[in-house]
Amino acid sequence: QVQLQESGPGLVKPSQTLSLTCTVSGGSISSGDYYWSWIRQPPGKGLEWIGYIYYSGSTYYNPSLKSRVTISVDTSKNQFSLKLSSVTAADTAVYYCARDRQPGGYSEMDVWGQGTTVTVSS
Amino acid sequence: DIQMTQSPSTLSASVGDRVTITCRASQSISSWLAWYQQKPGKAPKLLIYKASSLESGVPSRFSGSGSGTEFTLTISSLQPDDFATYYCQQYNSYWRTFGQGTKVEIK
Numbered sequence: 001q002v003q004l005q006e007s008g009p010g011l012v013k014p015s016q017t018l019s020l021t022c023t024v025s026g027g028s029i030s031s032g033d034y035y036w037s038w039i040r041q042p043p044g045k046g047l048e049w050i051g052y053i054y055y056s057g058s059t060y061y062n063p064s065l066k067s068r069v070t071i072s073v074d075t076s077k078n079q080f081s082l083k084l085s086s087v088t089a090a091d092t093a094v095y096y097c098a099r100d101r102q103p104g105g106y107s108e109m110d111v112w113g114q115g116t117t118v119t120v121s122s
Numbered sequence: 123d124i125q126m127t128q129s130p131s132t133l134s135a136s137v138g139d140r141v142t143i144t145c146r147a148s149q150s151i152s153s154w155l156a157w158y159q160q161k162p163g164k165a166p167k168l169l170i171y172k173a174s175s176l177e178s179g180v181p182s183r184f185s186g187s188g189s190g191t192e193f194t195l196t197i198s199s200l201q202p203d204d205f206a207t208y209y210c211q212q213y214n215s216y217w218r219t220f221g222q223g224t225k226v227e228i229k
Contacts, residue, residue: 047158047166047209049218060216063123096165105216108156108171115165 002027004097004113012091012120018084022097022113023077029055030075035100037109038071038082040093048093052100053080060105087120094118124148124212128221134229141197143224145210150190154214157186157195160223161206169208170195200226 008020022036029036038050051061053071061069070083084091094115100107125148135141145155153173158166168177170186173193183198197204205228210221 046222047211047220049211049220062217098165101171106154106213108168108211108213109166110168110171110177112165112167 002099002111004099004111006095006097006113006116008116008118010117010119012087012118013122014088014120015086018082018087018091018118018120020082020095020097020116020118021079022081023079024099025078028075029073029078029080031055033103035103035105035107036073036080037098037100039096039098039109040091041096041115042090042093050082050084050095052105054103089120092118092120123217124151124215124219126210126212126219126221128208128210128224130224131222132225132227134227135200136229137200137202139200139229141200141204141226143195143208143210143226145188145193145195145221147191147193147212147214151212151214153189154212155186155188155193156211156213157184158209158211159204159206160209166209197226 003025005023012018035052037052053059068085073080096115097113098109099111101110127146129144155173157170160166174186185196207223207225
């Protein structure tokens with residue numbers, strides 16, 4: 001059974017870069033059967049999809065965040081990562097990684113990590 | 123982007139009630155819609171995909187319907203474990219978007 005686990009700093013200073021990693025266990029990112037997504041949820045608010053990546057490295061980002069977002073994959077470690085640059089307090093959120101059940105973009109997200117809280121503050 | 127609007131934002135109901143949540147898309151999304159349940163401090167859980175397909179392991183009291191721009195999530199008989207927030211999400215376009223959520227509270 002596939003499991004996802006987010007990791008990374010819980011506190012980031014304004015204007016710096018937020019970096020998170022999602023480790024996949026129980027399955028291989030390299031199988032090519034899935035896309036891998038990042039989603040975030042500000043405190044007390046709804047969900048916002050950030051972007052996804054395929055094992056080949058192809059990505060698609062939320063256009064509202066595209067200028068600041070980079071998602072990458074490390075198949076040797078079975079991990080994918082999120083970098084969000086020039087963060088502000090508005091980027092404070094719980095960040096989730098998730099699996100798209102189908103490759104190709106038209107897919108629901110069927111497996112989620114537990115989420116990690118990132119606070120942007122000096 | 124495709125805007126998703128859920129109604130109501132909050133719903134007060136009792137155990138055993140039939141509950142319906144509506145999600146409207148700003149343009150047609152065919153049947154590319156999912157419903158998720160989220161409890162406080164937990165990750166969302168997939169309930170329904172492709173508008174009406176029940177995810178494996180999800181109780182049959184949950185059902186989804188609709189296509190195009192209007193969708194509903196129905197809980198046929200509300201159980202204590204169902205008090206949570208529910209989100210719809212479209213995946214008709216590469217830019218996925220969620221509804222703002224519907225909180226189901228105890229009446």
